[in-house]
Amino acid sequence: MKAFNDENTDKNNFDNAYNVKIFLEILPVATLLNKRNPELYESGRCIRCNYTTETWTHIWICDQTETSIIQIINAVFENLKNKLDKIDFRINYNFHASLLYILNEKSKVVFNGRIFHEAIKGIVNERLFLEIEDKVFKDNIASFVEDIHDMARKFMWSERCKRFIEWEIRQGITKQMKKASKLYKSSLPSLGHDGKKKNIFISDVLQRWTGHYLNNDVAAKNIWYELGVEDLWKYNSLVTFRPSYYSSNFSILD
Template identity: 30%
Template sequence: MNRNYVPIEGAYRFWFKELSYNTTKIDLMLLEYVKDCFISSNGGNALIDWTESFKLIKNEITTSRNVANREDAATRCFRVKNFLKILPTYEVLWMRKVWGIPSKKCPRCAIEEETWDHLWICNKNRAGDTESEIFKASLDEVLSQNVDIMDKDQKNQWKEDLWEVAATKSMIMGPENLIREITRGLINEKWWRTCKIRGQCKVLKDIFDVYLKEIQMQIWNRRCVETIESERQLGILKDLKRKKKRVDDGEEMMEKAEGEEKSENKKTRKKIKNIIKINLEENKKDDVFRLGIRDRKSWGSKVISNLVNT
């Protein structure tokens, strides 16, 4: 490719790689697991710092990429499943038709369905195991380790600013506040506005990292221990859950209906993908000459936004 008869070395290859990158990105955005983060977010996804959010989800805030051990693998596994809302709650296991799961009801409180949101508010959690209390403890723990960045008055003022942001309503998580977004691994850009002193951004990332670790240990891990013990008493063992499948009445009719629905959804996704690809190819060819533009990585989000608004 050339501009004003001056060859641009590697320009076409670069443009094609960007096109492939955005096509893959769009495929991810159209996943049912993250539909609420993009398609149904009413523009709320534009407020999320996705670069830092994915670092947090991949456990790269305080852990190097080169690290590979059992603890890091367990942390990454939890955070990715937590972000996609596919932690093995009873709702998820029921949908998968896992043997021995009688219903979607929470095995601990037996009152509400054990959804992803129910995990954090179940009345069987310990008294201090609430999101706000764990966030407060994480905040105090990290600040106590960083005494050189701020003095006492600055710390108190920053705490007030952080709690003010924490109380803000989330545009993605429905009626919940921004702490629920952190619970899922999403970092809203509003958090960065409180960082006015050098080093505060790094401290804030450490707070989020410690918070997710405590959420995993104090709520999820304890829930798993209690659930495994209650299932063992009922004779529901891990091997049986893996080998057997639950059989329901009218299962064949349901599977047929689900198959038709999946087929229809697949056709719809294919049509959307073709529309998006044409949009990218027709409207973004000129961007091969805008190699230094900052928003070139946000093409996928822009196309999705345009698609939702049409």
């Protein structure tokens, strides 16, 4: 996951907030907005495809996106290949196909998601190293994942937000109405059976990351994807999921 930037600027604070929200899957998607304020958002259905609910997982695989996740992966791979070519690092097989296959595998940490969903969060799955024990290659794979994270935000999340705002305007949902709803509603309790446990988990994660950064002489950018929080993440016991045929059968290889 992307590192905190501790310089106190509006942009850095905005970036840090996004990185936390995308990692914890609490971006303001339609299902979350519907749970937070059903009077304003009567349905959690995706306003782009109007086919299924808009969950965190769905926003990256919706077939009505202007830019698809496979387009991003392929563009980022070309950048990776160019970097490796410049240093004359050769792999004697089609590692593009290998990376695509791995990215398309079902994730063990993202419910109803794929390994490319992990990359969108900024998580470097060790399988992407292709069992190559070379630091230069591993560093480039880490950059590959970071580029997927950045481009997904720039070309997919930003585009989704633009279209969602346009939809809100058509529905007559104003900024004043949303601000008023925040005085009485919170998104966190709606994420699971026990809002208190969810808040404790978020607090524990942030304390671990910031504490590790303050107490150790390490690069801040490494904390997000090297420091584990698996013991804190009791995700399936906190969140109620509805099965999604759409996401279960999605493939970037189709």
